[in-house]
Amino acid sequence: MVPPNRAVLNKSEPLTAVSFDTSLIFKTGSQRAERPVFVNKVAPCCHACPIGIDIPAAFHRASRGDIDGALRIYLEENPLPGVCGRVCYHPCEAECNRGNFDESINTRSFERFLSDRGQVAIRTGVPVHSRRERIAVIGSGPAGLSAAYHLARSGYHITLFEAKSEPGGMLRYGIPSYRLPRPILDREIERIHSLGIQTRLGATVGKDLGFKELESFDAVFISIGLQSGTTLFETDSPEGDILTGLDFLADPQRWSLEDDTQKTLIIGGGNVAIDAARSLLRLRKGKGGNITVLVPESRDQMPALPEEVKEALEEGIAILNGWAPHRLHRGNGSPFSLDFCRAEVKRDEESGAVEIIRVGEKIQKYTADRIIVAIGQSMKSDNLPEGIEIRQGKIVTDRFGRTSLPKVFSGGDAIGGKAFVADAIASGKMGALSISCFIEGRDVETAFETHQIGSSQTFSFQHFIEGPQENSVDLKRVVSFDQINTLFFSGAARNNPDELEPEARKKTGEEVSCGVDPARMDEEICRCFRCGTCSDCEICLDFCPDISIIRDAQLGIYSFDADYCKGCGVCSVACPRGVIEMVGETR
Amino acid sequence: MRMFLTGNHAAAYGARLARPQVIAAYPITPQSPIYEKLSEWDGQGVLGARMMRVESEHSAMAACISASLTGVRTFTATASQGLALMHELLHFASGMRVPIVLVNVNRSMAGPWSFWSEQTDSLSQRDTGWLQFYVADNQEALDTVIQAFKISETVLLPTIVVLEAFYISHFMEPVEVPDQRLIDEFLPPFEPPFKLDTDNPASFCQVVSQSQYAEFRIQRHMAMEDALEVAEVVDREYRERFGRGYGLLECYRLEDADTVLVTAATIGSTARVTIDALREEGRKVGMVRIRLFRPFPKAKLIEALNHAKKIAVIDRNLSPGQEGVFCEELKSALYSRINGIPVFGFVLGLGGTNVSPLHIRKVFDIAEKMNDAPLKPIVNIEDEDALGI
Incomplete structure (x- = not known):
């Protein structure tokens, strides 16, 4: 057998470095050249949203079951989530990082879900009516409502003037109720009014009361929109059988119901044309064989929302693309005979101006009993304050909504730009910023740039009224797809809303979209990457080799242990959503 | 089995x-x-x-x-x-x-x-x-x-x-x-x-x-x-x-051997054949095969080589700028106790080239003919002129 020797005898002594004690004496933090920084950042959806809503933060709240908290985040920037959750053109979804992974998040349906289910008191920067200044807002469409809302949250006294008998502007008189049910709109407007806004309905400023009477106000915001349809023909025909799309949508009942056999031709390719066609179909209880939409643009170029076009086709409306009206005759049998020619449309990307070009010599004849013209909108400029600069039918402003007159600001369709609801809301928000800065004697340009979201055209009103908060978002940093650690996500199909069947919906006029059902919305909430928003997933805690991530249990925020963090950067690489980054150590 | x-x-x-x-x-x-x-x-x-x-x-x-x-x-x-x-x-x-x-x-x-x-x-x-x-x-x-x-x-x-x-x-x-x-x-x-x-x-x-x-x-x-x-x-x-043991060194026909080959691994088993043939011719040759390289069995080597008049080492390796590693280690072991035995360092079999019984015979021939061991390793055993013999 093996004789005793030193090696054997030494076995009771430690032969190598073994510690049964703590190794905390080694402050490995001294080796650190970089340190992790935990900063919430802007998601691309938020950057693309004209209103700048912090969408991933809302998804995060919702994922914790806090639907009210999620809705509160929406209401920090957008007074009309129930509207936008139905009719927005959702540029957020086009930029969604998840779109590079499988399919983008159904953000619009999420917004609708929150507005339908959340109950929340609006977060104001200062108490309502805590400031003495008074502001007049003229026009209660989305731009006017947005300006009034944000200014009221800032403590101002607001008086909202509306020429029509009910508030809402195009939301009420332009968008059909099968897309935006009136109870939803009423509920949202009621919430805005709850901020102590005075409303004067049926009061046309410049006609029923003069601008002179508004002099006691500290500022005026004009958001009167583009209320008139552009005409091609004499639309006030004695028989009333030629209407503009807007006139028709404002009062669809003006055409009696017994004329469901009459052949109706609608000219135009925007939402108004499609809305008019679908509204008329519903008036006729679904008998729509004689409704035809003639569109100068190709199908791809149509300004109408693609889902609207799809739904119109499902409902049996004929849409003919690439035709422009050439000549109108009064016929004998049918009242009208129209000549159409082949057409192409060129759109100037800068100005949005549209040019219709005739192609070839071919002429097609159509007969129709009635005609709806929906080829554009214009402003009624006869009720504007004296001396205000107008160009090409729009009020001239700078990018902050300041007009050529002191104290007078403007926004929405009246100043041009994109014609969507979300853009009008954004424009109202910009007006509110501008008016606040004007009254408080602050430089609006500086204020905008301070709270601007990335390089977008919008800013965070919440940041503006509350200032930077603990752990708030770094508005200048947008999380790109390559900052998402997709290893932590598995593929899952997007959840789309259910819709009424075409045959059913066109007879009743009920809301076409039923929204995403709650169980599937839960799945959709889980799909969101929450780009740039710490979701408390604790993956950094799991991966840190030095056990040096510290979580503040009360605030739910993270920091690092400077004594032991070696700055390896594993947390930053592991973070699924681009919250953690490494910066040079400055010791 | x-x-x-x-x-x-x-x-x-x-x-x-x-x-x-x-x-x-x-x-x-x-x-x-x-x-x-x-x-x-x-x-x-x-x-x-x-x-x-x-x-x-x-x-x-x-x-x-x-x-x-x-x-x-x-x-x-x-x-x-x-x-x-x-x-x-x-x-x-x-x-x-x-x-x-x-x-x-x-x-x-x-x-x-x-x-x-x-x-x-x-x-x-x-x-x-x-x-x-x-x-x-x-x-x-x-x-x-x-x-x-x-x-x-x-x-x-x-x-x-x-x-x-x-x-x-x-x-x-x-x-x-x-x-x-x-x-x-x-x-x-x-x-x-x-x-x-x-x-x-x-x-x-x-x-x-x-x-x-x-x-x-x-x-x-x-x-x-x-x-x-x-x-x-x-x-x-x-x-x-x-019933099988190997020792730290294999000592082969060392009794009264004047010229001893030191090597390792398979060159050692080949060398047994050569040594048997040379012994038949009456030449006093033997071999030490180093089996354990670390720890290096210095005392055993000194004891085994104490009576040798000349030592030849064959290394199937070469430390560039020095010589074969076994040769170097051997010299280091001997220096403190045995002075004056010339150690001839041969480097053969690099890259797996064959070291045959005839090669080993040649190694013994060279070691016996040469008086002073060269400072450099001997890498060519065919060119006797270059070796000065």
Whole structure:
């Protein structure tokens, strides 16, 4: 057998470095050249949203079951989530990082879900009516409502003037109720009014009361929109059988119901044309064989929302693309005979101006009993304050909504730009910023740039009224797809809303979209990457080799242990959503 | 049981008989048949060890160290580039005092690429604190693997058992495979004095102070010196049980030998043939084959070479700018005790070239004709003019 020797005898002594004690004496933090920084950042959806809503933060709240908290985040920037959750053109979804992974998040349906289910008191920067200044807002469409809302949250006294008998502007008189049910709109407007806004309905400023009477106000915001349809023909025909799309949508009942056999031709390719066609179909209880939409643009170029076009086709409306009206005759049998020619449309990307070009010599004849013209909108400029600069039918402003007159600001369709609801809301928000800065004697340009979201055209009103908060978002940093650690996500199909069947919906006029059902919305909430928003997933805690991530249990925020963090950067690489980054150590 | 085995398979049988609990390895020519044989047994469910298929030799050694720290018997095998890739962790293993047994099949190091036998890969690991055995045939390969576990687990140092590429790894010879029961009696289960144990948590291999580090280094060296005696005792016990023993050196026909060849591995078995022939002619020649290279058996060498008048060393390796490593080590061992014996350093068989009985005869001829040993290694034995004889 093996004789005793030193090696054997030494076995009771430690032969190598073994510690049964703590190794905390080694402050490995001294080796650190970089340190992790935990900063919430802007998601691309938020950057693309004209209103700048912090969408991933809302998804995060919702994922914790806090639907009210999620809705509160929406209401920090957008007074009309129930509207936008139905009719927005959702540029957020086009930029969604998840779109590079499988399919983008159904953000619009999420917004609708929150507005339908959340109950929340609006977060104001200062108490309502805590400031003495008074502001007049003229026009209660989305731009006017947005300006009034944000200014009221800032403590101002607001008086909202509306020429029509009910508030809402195009939301009420332009968008059909099968897309935006009136109870939803009423509920949202009621919430805005709850901020102590005075409303004067049926009061046309410049006609029923003069601008002179508004002099006691500290500022005026004009958001009167583009209320008139552009005409091609004499639309006030004695028989009333030629209407503009807007006139028709404002009062669809003006055409009696017994004329469901009459052949109706609608000219135009925007939402108004499609809305008019679908509204008329519903008036006729679904008998729509004689409704035809003639569109100068190709199908791809149509300004109408693609889902609207799809739904119109499902409902049996004929849409003919690439035709422009050439000549109108009064016929004998049918009242009208129209000549159409082949057409192409060129759109100037800068100005949005549209040019219709005739192609070839071919002429097609159509007969129709009635005609709806929906080829554009214009402003009624006869009720504007004296001396205000107008160009090409729009009020001239700078990018902050300041007009050529002191104290007078403007926004929405009246100043041009994109014609969507979300853009009008954004424009109202910009007006509110501008008016606040004007009254408080602050430089609006500086204020905008301070709270601007990335390089977008919008800013965070919440940041503006509350200032930077603990752990708030770094508005200048947008999380790109390559900052998402997709290893932590598995593929899952997007959840789309259910819709009424075409045959059913066109007879009743009920809301076409039923929204995403709650169980599937839960799945959709889980799909969101929450780009740039710490979701408390604790993956950094799991991966840190030095056990040096510290979580503040009360605030739910993270920091690092400077004594032991070696700055390896594993947390930053592991973070699924681009919250953690490494910066040079400055010791 | 007597079987007809390649050296690789003999080593694999040796490993299996030792009942390791974890084997983490990565295949590489010419070692792959060891890995494949073990995998085959694993597939048949007869291996009895957990086979870890890792992504590199570096990972293989890391896995072996961790496994061994938990107190399980651990085996691996590699060659050449694979051993070089393990280099960093070879230091860890001996520093952590884990008794891993590693079979290295000697293969020339790239570049240029070459796959044949040369000892540079293992000799480059001289200072990593591993024991190194160089074996001369397939039977010795099997027996040495089993002995290595017992030696390593006694001194708590890891061991490399070196087989020459192809001359051993792929040549087939009759090999006596011992009975498992007898091996179990010879080699009881490994019981380390300390190990990773979740019931008694500890951290291993942390940063230590300068003086602690120095102490651990001296301790490791002492263990290596102890290993000389332990290796001899284990070999003696093995001979008693199985009838085969090898010693730390193989001394062949040394009685009254004037000119003694010193070499290692298969050149030693070839040399026996030459020496027998030269003895027939009345020439007084003999051989010492160095089987244990680390720890280096200095005292045994001095004793064996005490009466030699001339020494010739054949190295199948070359340390560039110096000479063959065995020759250098031998001179270093002799210098303190025996002065005046000329040591002729030959470097032959590089890149796996053949060292035949005739080559060895020529080596004896040159050593006998020359008076003074040259400072440089003799790499060309055909050009007598250049040698001045």
